[in-house]
Amino acid sequence: MEKIHAERIARVRTALESCGLTQMIVCDPKSVWYLTGVAVEPYERLLALYLPAAGEPTLFLNKLFNVPNPPCQAIWHTDTDAPVEQIAAVVDAGKPLGIDKEWPARFLIPLMEAHPAMPVKLASDCVDNCRACKDEAEQELMRTASHINDLVNEEAKHYVKAGMTERQVAEFIDARFRAHGCEGPSFTTIVSFGANAADPHHEPDDTVLKEGDCVLFDMGCVKDRYCSDMTRTWFCGQPTEKQAAVHDLVRRANEAAEALIKPGVKLCDLDAAARDLITEAGYGEYFNHRLGHFIGQTDHEKGDVSSANRTEVRPGMIFSIEPGVYLPGEFGVRVEDLVLVTETGCEVLNHNDKHWDVVGK
Numbered sequence: 001m002e003k004i005h006a007e008r009i010a011r012v013r014t015a016l017e018s019c020g021l022t023q024m025i026v027c028d029p030k031s032v033w034y035l036t037g038v039a040v041e042p043y044e045r046l047l048a049l050y051l052p053a054a055g056e057p058t059l060f061l062n063k064l065f066n067v068p069n070p071p072c073q074a075i076w077h078t079d080t081d082a083p084v085e086q087i088a089a090v091v092d093a094g095k096p097l098g099i100d101k102e103w104p105a106r107f108l109i110p111l112m113e114a115h116p117a118m119p120v121k122l123a124s125d126c127v128d129n130c131r132a133c134k135d136e137a138e139q140e141l142m143r144t145a146s147h148i149n150d151l152v153n154e155e156a157k158h159y160v161k162a163g164m165t166e167r168q169v170a171e172f173i174d175a176r177f178r179a180h181g182c183e184g185p186s187f188t189t190i191v192s193f194g195a196n197a198a199d200p201h202h203e204p205d206d207t208v209l210k211e212g213d214c215v216l217f218d219m220g221c222v223k224d225r226y227c228s229d230m231t232r233t234w235f236c237g238q239p240t241e242k243q244a245a246v247h248d249l250v251r252r253a254n255e256a257a258e259a260l261i262k263p264g265v266k267l268c269d270l271d272a273a274a275r276d277l278i279t280e281a282g283y284g285e286y287f288n289h290r291l292g293h294f295i296g297q298t299d300h301e302k303g304d305v306s307s308a309n310r311t312e313v314r315p316g317m318i319f320s321i322e323p324g325v326y327l328p329g330e331f332g333v334r335v336e337d338l339v340l341v342t343e344t345g346c347e348v349l350n351h352n353d354k355h356w357d358v359v360g361k
Contacts, residue, residue, distance in 0.1 A: 001071040002037060004137060008130060009035050013053055015126035016098060022053040023091060024098030024123050027107075030297040031100065031127045032059075033225070036072065040065045046083045046107055050090055058090055083107075088114040098123025128302035132294055133316030138226065139340060142296070142318055145182075145228035146338055146349035148221055152176045153232060153352055156217055162236055162360045166191040166204035169217075177221040186227035186299045190218035197233070197332035200289055200324060211237040214331040215359055220299055227299045229320055230350045231336035236360035246283070246325050247333045247356040253277045253323040254335045254354065257291060257305075261339055261346035267309040267319075274323040275307070283325045292320035295338060317341040318349070 001009075012035065016024055026032055026049040033039045038059060040047050047065070050058040059074045060083055061067055067074070075090070077083040084107055091097055093115040099108060101124040112120060134142060156173050170189040177185055191204040194213035209215065213236045220229035233250075235243060253274035260273050271291040278287045292305035295318055303311070305319055322336030338349040 004135070005035055005037055005071065007135070009051065009057065011130045012051065012126050015129060016051075016053060016123065019098070019121070019123060019126060020096070021098045021121065021123055021126070022095050024051045024126060025049070025087070025091075025100055025103060026051055026127060027100045028102040028124075028127070031131065034131055034297070035127070036070075038067055038070065040067065045079070046077070048083075048087060048103075048107075050087065052092075060087060084110045085114070087111060091115070091118070093118045096121050098126060100124050100127070124302070131296055131301060132303050133314055134296065134318055134340070135316065138296065139316070139318075141224050141226040142228070142338070142340065143349060145186075145221055145223040145226050146230070148177070148180045148182060148223055149219060149228035149230050150350055150352050152180065152221070153217060153219060153230060156219075157232070157234065157357075157359055160209065160215060160360050162209050162211060164209050164360075165206045166193055166196070166209075167206060170204040173217070173219055180221070180223075182221040182223045183225075184222055186220035186222045186229060190216065190231075192216040192218075192332065193236075194331060195329050197334075198326040198328045198330065200326060200332070200334065209236055209360055211360075212240075213360075214239075214243060214333065216332060216334060218334065218336065225297055227295055227297065228349075229295055229299055229336065229338060230352070231322055231324075231334045232352060232354070233333045233335060234357045234359045236358070238358060239356060243331060243333075244356055246327075246331075247335075249278060249281050249283065250323050250325055250333045251335050251354050251356075254321055254337065257321050257323070258337065258339060258346060258348060261313060261341060262344060263313055263315055263341060265313045267303075267305045267311050267313060268307050270305050270313075270321070271307050271309075274321070278323060278325060286325045286327055287323060288326060289324065292322055292336075294319045313341050315341050315343050
């Protein structure tokens with residue numbers, strides 16, 4: 001097993017020990033890859049990594065999976081075998097077993113029936129909390145994905161023109177991601193014109209861009225398994241005084257939260273820094289979502305930047321800072337960056353200008 005995977009497994013084992021566990025089943029394919037380097041999308045089939053507190057981990061693999069050289073002990077099965085029985089023969093039935101949040105009931109329940117006296121405990125946090133703090137290799141992959149996102153965002157800014165549809169621009173963005181060597185978008189690309197931008201999760205349709213509309217791009221790519229995510233908002237033609245003022249407010253909220261980021265600060269305090277500024281300006285009710293989310297192999301990983309999360313920021317965490325103001329029937333503004341927490345502060349992974357600008361001419 002490669003050094004990087006051994007180090008990650010050691011971190012998860014430390015987390016298991018702190019939870020009073022000596023064994024765990026990991027089945028989220030992204031977590032399995034994170035810990036072993038084995039990349040499999042099992043669909044309805046069983047994929048599992050048995051991780052004991054000590055000793056060699058065991059992969060349970062279907063012979064249809066393309067894993068020519070497993071990095072640890074492997075137990076193989078076919079579609080007509082009973083892989084849960086194989087797992088039941090390996091686990092220590094006399095001790096609690098940690099279970100991944102992703103494991104389907106069709107596998108978990110038969111294992112519990114095989115060992116009815118064995119306690120099971122949700123243990124995903126033991127892996128998810130480790131994944132939340134990116135190691136140096138992951139940080140570099142995230143920088144690369146964000147750099148590509150910056151490039152494509154700038155390309156799209158110059159591409160969009162009055163008379164184009166949201167769908168047309170979204171398709172351009174997705175195509176440019178592929179041209180830059182990405183696997184594809186990390187989520188459905190959001191292109192919102194005018195009043196559509198007041199819906200934070202509007203999906204692009206045949207709305208045509210016209211003079212006076214705001215133009216919101218929320219976009220991200222997947223490059224070498226890791227995701228990017230950013231939002232910029234501009235205007236087709238000179239913005240009204242109200243549009244410009246709201247945009248300036250949202251940008252300042254983004255910058256206020258980013259300025260506070262350093263190890264030891266609570267995530268809820270970052271949310272408050274942005275939310276209080278927007279509330280003081282009279283738009284608090286129109287900032288209707290949390291300030292940010294964690295990101296890595298998926299666009300939304302475990303963890304968020306919200307008023308309810310009192311977790312302290314730690315080096316290696318990567319999350320979004322994305323305040324917004326959404327005025328139904330009028331327009332919406334969101335400004336989003338990804339930030340990497342460093343030992344002394346943070347590194348903002350997006351470098352495109354956050355000020356409002358005129359596009360579409």
